[in-house]
Amino acid sequence: MAATILDRMITERARSSQAKIAADERKRRGELILQNLNKAKKLTSGVMASNGIHSLRDPRFLEAYNEKRREANEKLEKNAHAKKVNIAKKIDGVKKLREKYGHENTHMFTNFSKDECSTYLQYKMQSNKDPGMPKDLQERRAWCVEWMARVSPTASPVASDDEGDDVIADGATEEEEGNSGLKQNQHSLGRLTCAQEDRGYRSCIIDGQKRFTTVSILLAWVRDAIEQRQQYGGENAAWACFELCSDPEKIKNPILEGMALLFVKLIPSFCDRRAYYFAILPAGSMVECNQFIHSAPLPVKAKRFFDKQLKDLSFQSLKELFSSVLDGFSMLHFPIDTKKGMNDGTDDLMVVYKWLAIRDATWTKPNRCEEYLSMDGTDMIRNLLLGSFSLEAEGRVFYDEYWLTLERRLDKIKSKIFSELLIKRDEEGESRIWGHRRCNVRRFSGMAREGVIGIDRWCGGMPEENG
Structure with missing residues (x-):
């Protein structure tokens, strides 16, 4: 009997030892699995x-998944903090330069050193695809003048109170960090469709x-x-409007109609x-600014x-409005490359505009008429005529010398008037655009030439031809 008890004790001990070994093996394999999951991309x-x-x-799996999420969030927070610190550094650099020399529109970087030019160019840099600094x-200095027209990567060129809060200090609590970011209530202004011009900026x-x-x-009104x-105390808001509207205080010369500043x-x-320009430039920047003989008054009315x-x-309230506009408005930048040679019509901006107009009218038309402004017959005729020029310079001459002359004669051109002017019927009843007139304007061709003749006669600048 003693031998039987002893055998049972030895057997139980062996079983417990094997169970312990198996448990250790399972633990080791579990840790190995976690390591494998954590190492996996x-x-x-x-x-x-x-x-x-x-x-x-x-x-x-859940443990490994939660660990990866924690690491990813830490990485994002670290990158965001580094980006905010970098932005604050650029803002501070430009602020010091403007305190030293004044706004760049007043001196055009004449006395800037290499390092000071580098500071400004870093502030205006848009992406890593920008070429290396000369x-x-x-x-x-020439690059600085060229890059002045670029939209700054920050909301303001000086460190305003809001931007200062965006830079999270080390040791800040999670609640403080959550309240210091940009406002969550943003208003979308829709899509901004653009085509890059040759110079790139x-x-x-x-x-x-x-x-x-x-x-x-x-912003100019603010x-x-x-x-x-x-x-x-609101100088930060004024500086931000300077950056968005590029207000130079020294412009005292007459600004002619159509001049591109x-x-x-x-x-x-x-x-x-x-x-x-009258609407956005500071008071006193334009002489004779009240004489809008030929200019459209819509910006002034706005x-x-x-x-x-x-x-x-x-x-x-002005400060809150200013912050809401800069931080609360968002717009989707939708660039179009017209130089890829896709042969699908995207190399012609008129075709692109037509496609977008059809798409918006078909699928995304606003519900209220106050939210949009439809193109009338006048706009369509103008686009048709301007689109018929093969050379942009000829189109500009036509627009400046002929089309604007007609707009200036009439306060508001109705589509009905243009229908009577443009669509003539000859003896056979065939409809064509100014087809009854001979084309005697040599510098234009085709429909563009006929448009010039018709508009010039409408304005009384060209006598009727015989025959």
């Missing part, structure tokens, strides 16, 4: 199956110019409101430019509308 089905995991509820001082806006123009006029209240970030169409609706705002 992606938790694919193949990785999971090779480690004996066949369920998304497996504790080993070593010659004169070339750097300006874009031709195909769709979205009115929205972009309205925002810049609103700047003027701050200056009128003589609230020097290169320091202005947005250059509207020919007939809107003078009125737009600024007067803001003045009427917002004139009673307090200084604190």
